[in-house]
Amino acid sequence: MNFLLPIIENIKPLDEEWFKFAEAKQQQLTKPPGSLGRLEEIACRLSAIQKTLHPTVEKRRIVIFAADHGVASEGVSAYPSEVTAQMVANFYSGGAAINAISKTVNAELHVVDIGVASNIPIGNIEDNSNIRLINHKIRSGTNNMTYGPAMTESDLCMSLQTGLEIAQQAKEDGVTLIGLGEMGIGNTTAATAITAALTDLPPNQITGRGTGADDTTYKRKIEVIERSLKVNSPNKNDGLDVLRKVGGLEIAGLCGLCLGAAASGIAIVTDGFIATSAAAIAVRVCPTLASYIFASHLSQEPGHAALLNLIGLEPLLDLKMRLGEGTGAALAVGIIAASVAVFNEMATFKDAGVKDSEKILPA
Amino acid sequence: MNFLLPIIENIKPLDEEWFKFAEAKQQQLTKPPGSLGRLEEIACRLSAIQKTLHPTVEKRRIVIFAADHGVASEGVSAYPSEVTAQMVANFYSGGAAINAISKTVNAELHVVDIGVASNIPIGNIEDNSNIRLINHKIRSGTNNMTYGPAMTESDLCMSLQTGLEIAQQAKEDGVTLIGLGEMGIGNTTAATAITAALTDLPPNQITGRGTGADDTTYKRKIEVIERSLKVNSPNKNDGLDVLRKVGGLEIAGLCGLCLGAAASGIAIVTDGFIATSAAAIAVRVCPTLASYIFASHLSQEPGHAALLNLIGLEPLLDLKMRLGEGTGAALAVGIIAASVAVFNEMATFKDAGVKDSEKILPA
Numbered sequence: 001m002n003f004l005l006p007i008i009e010n011i012k013p014l015d016e017e018w019f020k021f022a023e024a025k026q027q028q029l030t031k032p033p034g035s036l037g038r039l040e041e042i043a044c045r046l047s048a049i050q051k052t053l054h055p056t057v058e059k060r061r062i063v064i065f066a067a068d069h070g071v072a073s074e075g076v077s078a079y080p081s082e083v084t085a086q087m088v089a090n091f092y093s094g095g096a097a098i099n100a101i102s103k104t105v106n107a108e109l110h111v112v113d114i115g116v117a118s119n120i121p122i123g124n125i126e127d128n129s130n131i132r133l134i135n136h137k138i139r140s141g142t143n144n145m146t147y148g149p150a151m152t153e154s155d156l157c158m159s160l161q162t163g164l165e166i167a168q169q170a171k172e173d174g175v176t177l178i179g180l181g182e183m184g185i186g187n188t189t190a191a192t193a194i195t196a197a198l199t200d201l202p203p204n205q206i207t208g209r210g211t212g213a214d215d216t217t218y219k220r221k222i223e224v225i226e227r228s229l230k231v232n233s234p235n236k237n238d239g240l241d242v243l244r245k246v247g248g249l250e251i252a253g254l255c256g257l258c259l260g261a262a263a264s265g266i267a268i269v270t271d272g273f274i275a276t277s278a279a280a281i282a283v284r285v286c287p288t289l290a291s292y293i294f295a296s297h298l299s300q301e302p303g304h305a306a307l308l309n310l311i312g313l314e315p316l317l318d319l320k321m322r323l324g325e326g327t328g329a330a331l332a333v334g335i336i337a338a339s340v341a342v343f344n345e346m347a348t349f350k351d352a353g354v355k356d357s358e359k360i361l362p363a
Numbered sequence: 364m365n366f367l368l369p370i371i372e373n374i375k376p377l378d379e380e381w382f383k384f385a386e387a388k389q390q391q392l393t394k395p396p397g398s399l400g401r402l403e404e405i406a407c408r409l410s411a412i413q414k415t416l417h418p419t420v421e422k423r424r425i426v427i428f429a430a431d432h433g434v435a436s437e438g439v440s441a442y443p444s445e446v447t448a449q450m451v452a453n454f455y456s457g458g459a460a461i462n463a464i465s466k467t468v469n470a471e472l473h474v475v476d477i478g479v480a481s482n483i484p485i486g487n488i489e490d491n492s493n494i495r496l497i498n499h500k501i502r503s504g505t506n507n508m509t510y511g512p513a514m515t516e517s518d519l520c521m522s523l524q525t526g527l528e529i530a531q532q533a534k535e536d537g538v539t540l541i542g543l544g545e546m547g548i549g550n551t552t553a554a555t556a557i558t559a560a561l562t563d564l565p566p567n568q569i570t571g572r573g574t575g576a577d578d579t580t581y582k583r584k585i586e587v588i589e590r591s592l593k594v595n596s597p598n599k600n601d602g603l604d605v606l607r608k609v610g611g612l613e614i615a616g617l618c619g620l621c622l623g624a625a626a627s628g629i630a631i632v633t634d635g636f637i638a639t640s641a642a643a644i645a646v647r648v649c650p651t652l653a654s655y656i657f658a659s660h661l662s663q664e665p666g667h668a669a670l671l672n673l674i675g676l677e678p679l680l681d682l683k684m685r686l687g688e689g690t691g692a693a694l695a696v697g698i699i700a701a702s703v704a705v706f707n708e709m710a711t712f713k714d715a716g717v718k719d720s721e722k723i724l725p726a
Binding site for chain 2: 029030031032033034035036037038039078079080082083086087089090093094095096097099100101103104105121211212300316317318319320321322323327330331334335337338341342344345346347351352353354355
């Protein structure tokens, strides 16, 4: 994947000087030092990413990659593959959870069909200006990874390039914060296989029920993940090998988006388990990228904590969610926006005529 | 406090039927059952409070009560009392953290001077339409509680009535969600004394550093709280006795606001330690009230977890904050708004033509 090399080279370590400038600015704002907790760190990190003391997340976008999974035919999900296409239509018509939540935080919503297998039933839906549906279909879902790699080299390459293109478009549109979203029946199976490969944790410890698998489905899911890993022997030190063999088209698209966003100085906010598996692959490919990521929430999927731990990120929220679609990312966008508003809009002790504590220690 | 009796009588238990209707509606929305975690419970609770399947938090308001504390003269805070007035002026001019955060969640901001001791230096500040400053000053701060009760019966009565009036005004204005906020140098000392009285926990286990007390101040603070409790012997079973003896004017105002809001069917979102101490007193006075409260965040103040535990509420956020002003409440308003948006705007499986899992269990 030589085309990634210039991208990776452009992902610079966080600018420590700007981070320190931002920390110094935080000390001058009319609040006891450190009293806004994690909100303070968020603004400092955005300052370092954007190299400014007036960071902006005004233009924020949730990007959902949607694709199907060959492995779904093994019966690993509570829903059939065609629900992927139906949910994409639901996004387009504005009826999904992510539509409602992204509106509350003024985030744009882009949905990329990178590999949906069924026809997307949007024939009767009026054009929806609140959401962009982008066709980048590479193929109709992955291969069944229990028989061999989920993707060919060419599939993987095109998926990553799609992600890079979406990042480039975001850059041109002035987006400074991208939330990751995904839709794909069967994709917790892929994400769990990725997690097992990257962390060496056994599948039975990190497999969850996805959208709500019953006991039989759940047991089968673990067995399917174990079989996929055995058949494919992904190389844990080679993130892209793991991605190609046991990943998915939407996960690869998100991975490319992470790399492209960070290379363009765009901050990233993860969603749940699947989006984080994409981010974890991107971090394995380029460890420096981790500084550009904000972890939105801790999913109920048991593998998620292991992935966040691997990347070294602490989630902002823990609301017992497990939906995906970018819903956790969108909620975290609200927190990040608040952190930036505080940093940009608060008065300093001097401006407000408020006594600073250092000058007035009690007798 | 006979005037409270009709209020307390109007605080009805949560309507279980509406809660069940709401749970049934959640099952029909295009998401796996339960996948939005705590967002689902929030919307169900609001449905039960408002007795509708289309709850609204469109009109949301943060109310900050500000007052001074006689006990501040014991040197328990990193800041002097005059900072209370300076911060009220800062709220009015739009320079505080709560101004920035409440704007991001479209919440109105009302600040009630219920007992600020110093002159509020707003002479040169232009009229600010984004915030209402309300003068309800009962007296210039409480008495020093190390010598006797912080408030007289009359102080307490007027503070509670002020809270009830503010709730009534909110009701008339169509507000359906009230966030609690406070400002008062010395008020973590009062809130800690309240917590110790209500929970029987020893002050040295639950005292924190407030706005950032140094070691000497911190030790003195614990000793001052112990002394106040010894001198006043508040009766833990009588919330109002605790409030009057070791509370504060702003805490009493918030307590009255909680009672009035719940009686009017307005949902309440707490802030940090001090606001929660007010809510805990209100719950002791009327246990039914707890169902009307959403706990916003877990503060860094060590006593906060004990208070939340006492009321039986789990905080929505844990962002290591300890600022007060309603900043945690405002952030949680964003989460609550998202929960309501999802509940009101999502399509059902039937409407969206998305297959429901129950009908399509895998073979």
